[in-house]
Amino acid sequence: MESDIRCNETTSEGRNEISATDVDRDVSFRDLGIVDVLCEACEQLKWKSPSKIQKEAIPVALQGKDVIGLAETGSGKTGAFALPILQALLVNPQRYFALILTPTRELAFQISEQFEALGSSIGVKCAVIVGGMDMMSQALTLAKKPHIIIATPGRLVDHLENTKGFNLRALKFLVMDEADRILNMDFEVEVDKILKVIPRERRTFLFSATMTKKVQKLQRASLKDPVKVEVSTKYQTVEKLQQYYIFIPLKFKDVYLVHILNEMAGNSFMIFCSTCSNTVRTALMLRSLGFTAVPLHGQMSQNKRLGALTKFKAKNRSILISTDVASRGLDIPHVDVVINFDIPTHSKDYIHRVGRTARAGRAGKSITFVTQYDVELYQRIEHLIGKQLPLYKTEEEEVMVLQERVSEAQRVAKIEVKDIETRTFGKGKRKKGGGGIGDDDDDVNSQGVRKRLKGRKKVNKYKK
Template sequence: MAADAEHGPLEEAVEEPRSFKDLGVTDVLCETCDQLGWKTPTKIQVEAIPVALQGRDIIGLAETGSGKTGAFALPILQTLLETPQRFFALVLTPTRELAFQISEQFEALGSSIGVQSAVIVGGIDMMSQALTLAKKPHVIIATPGRLIDHLENTKGFNLRALKYLVMDEADRILNMDFETEVDKILKVIPRARKTFLFSATMTKKVQKLQRAALKDPVKCAVSSKYQTVEKLQQHYIFIPSKFKDSYLVYILNELAGNSFMIFCSTCNNTQRTALLLRNLGFTAIPLHGQMSQNKRLGSLNKFKAKARSILLATDVASRGLDIPHVDVVINFDIPTHSKDYIHRVGRTARAGRSGKSITFVTQYDVELFQRIEHLIGKKLPVFPTQEEEVMMLTERVAEAQRFARMELREQGEKKKRSRDEANDDDDTEGATGVRNKVAGGKMKKRKAR
C-alpha cells in the first residue's frame, strides 16, 4: 500500500516542467534566462537542475548542443547567491575555446548578480592570469594543464575553499591525456564539495573518474545510445580521393548562401584548404591548434558575426562550440573515431533548428564510414552530385591548389625567419595577392538550388 500511496504524487510529477521556475530556479535567474531567450528548459536541464539544487553530485550524459552549460551554471549561481564566496566554483574543460564560451554563459547568466569569472588556459601570459586570480573571481573556468601551473607556481593561489567542481566534456578531457593533471587537482581541492561530471559518452576512463571524484551521484541521461539530432539531414558522397577538392568546391557552389563548417583531420590540411578556397574567392577562415590563441578567437568571432561564411576546423572545434548559425557541416576528412562524427555533425541542427551534413568517403575510408553507420544505427543516403559539372571545375581547382601550396611554403619559411611575423598569416587574410592570379576569382555557376 505504501508504494501505491507514494505512486499518486509521482504520476503528477511526470508532467514535464514548463519553465525554469518549475525546476526551482530563483526569480532573478529566471528573469535572466528570459532575457537570454531561454524560454523553456532543455531535457538535460529538466533532469539535472532540481537534483543539483538538492545538493547532490551529478553525472550527466547528454548529446552535444543539449544545454549542458545551463544545467550546471544555474544551480551554481543560485547557491552562490545564497552563500556568496570567492573561488566558489571550478569548471574544467578540454579546450581553450570551450573555456571562453562557458565563461561567456556564466557572465551572461550572472550579469544581474555581479558574478565574476576568470578563464585560465594555455596560450595566454601567466603573469596577467595571476593578476586576474589575485582579484579572486567567483568562478574559474580552466584547462587542467594551465590550472596546475598556477596551483604550483602562483603565490597565494589555492582552491582549499572550493564548493563546486564541474568537469565538462569529461570523456574528452581524459582522451587528451589530462588524467595526471585531474588527479593532482582532485588532491588539492576539498573533499566536501559538490561535483558535476558531464560527458557525451560513458567510457571506462569516465567511469573510473566517476568512482574517484563523485559521492553517490544521480545519473541524468538524456540519451542512452549514440544518436544525432532528429532534424539533421545526413548524407555522404563516395568519390575518388584525388577529386576531393573539386567536389568540395562543387558543393559549396550548390549550397551557396549557407554557412559551412568543414572538418579536416590535420592543422596542415585545414590551412591548405582554407588557402585553396580563398584563392577561389570564398570567404573561408581556419581554426586549428597551431594558431595563436588570439587568432583562434578572432577566427571564431568573425564566423560567429557572419563576416565569414566558411569555417575550416580540426576536431579542436568539433565539440562544445555554440555557433548558432551553422547550416551545413562537411566532413572533408572522415573522422578516425566514429564518436567524433556525432560531435562534428552536432555543430548544426542545434536547439531545434534543421541542418545538413555531408561526409566525403574515398576509396580509403569505406571501413571507417561503415563504423559510423553502425554507431548511429542508420544507413545514410547519397548526396546527389553531377559528375560532369565537378569535372569542369578541376582545371581551376588545380591552379588554386598550386597557389595554396606556394603560400603554405612561404608561411613555413616566414615562421622560421620570425615567429611574430608568422602570426599575421594564421588567418590566411594574406592570401589576397595570390588569389587575384586565379582566373576569374570566385567560381560563377548557375543559381544554387
C-alpha cells in the same frame, strides 16, 4: 520536486538513473526550483523553457547530489550546471566557488560568456584560465579572487604549482564539461594533480554528449553516489539533422568540396579537417576561388583563434575550416552545414562534429566525405549511431567541370603555404610568439600569390 522525479536505486553500476519520461515536459525554470533573479536572466537570454537535460539535471543538482549528465550536443548542458551553481552562490557567496574544466580554449571562453550573462545581475566574476595567453595577466586575474574559474587542465595546473597565493582548498563545485575527453588519457596527469589539491567535500558534475562507461574513470573524478541523467540511451544525433555521405576518389576531394560549396551557396559552413596543415591549405585554396574561408587550428596563437571564431560568428566569413579543436561544445547558432572533409579517426568525434549544426531545435545538414581509404572508419560511424546514412547525390559531369579551376587553386595554395612557412619559421627556427597560420590578410592572400607567380614567370622569360 521529488514527486516529479523517479530514481532507480538498483542500476547495474550502482548509480541512480533518471529516464526522460519521468520529467514533465511543460515546465518552466521556476517549476524546477530556480529563483526569480536567475529566471529573469534566462528570459533575457531568450531561454523560454528548459531543455530536456536541464529539466532532468537541475532539480537533482538543487537537491545537493552529484550529477552525470548525458545529452546530445546542442541540448543546453551549460545551463544545466551553470544555474544550480549560481543559485548555490547566491545562498553562500564565496570567492573561488566553482571550477569548470574544459578540454578546449574556445569552449572555456564560451562557458564564461554564459556564466557572465546568467550572473550579470548578481555581480558574478569569472576568470578564463587557458594556454596560449599571458601567465602574468592570468595570475593578476586570479589574485582578484573570481567566483567562477573556467580552465583547461594544463594551464590550471601551471597556476596551482607556480602562482603564489593561489589555491582551491575552499572550492565548492567541480564541473567537467566534455567529461569523456577530460577523463581520458590526454589529461590524466593534470586531472590527478587537480583532484589532489581540491576538497573531497565538494559537489561534482560531469557533462558530455558521449561518455565512457568505465566505472574506474568515474571513480577517479571522486563522485559520491551520483545521479545519472540521460536524455538519450545510445550515441545519437539530433532529430532535425539531415546526415549524408558522399563516396569519392581521394584525388577529387577538393573538386567535390568546391562543387558542394557552390551548390549550397548562401549557407554557413563548418568544414572539419584532420590536420592543422590541411585546414590552412584548404582555406587558401578556397580563398583563391573567391570563398570567404577562415582556418582554425591548434597551432594558431590564442588571439588568432579567437579572431577567426569572432569573424565567423559575426558572419564576416561564411566558411570555418577547423581541426577538432572546434568540434566540441562550441555554440555558433547560424551553422547550416557541417562537412567532414576528412573522416574522424574516432567515431565519437563524428557526434561532436555534426553537433555544430541543428542546435537548440534548429535544422541542419551534414555531409561526410568517404574515400576508398575511409570505408572501415565510416562503417564504425554508422554502427555507433545505429543508422545507415543516405548518399548525397551529385552528377559527376557537373562536378568535373570545376577540375581545371580547382587544380590552379591547389597550385596557388601550395606556393602560399610554403611562403607562409618560410616567413613563420624562418631558417629552421620558429618565430618567438608565433602560433601558426591564422586569418591575417598577410597570411592568407591569394592575390598576393598570383602577383608573385606572375613575377616569377617574367623572371623565367627574361632568363631565356
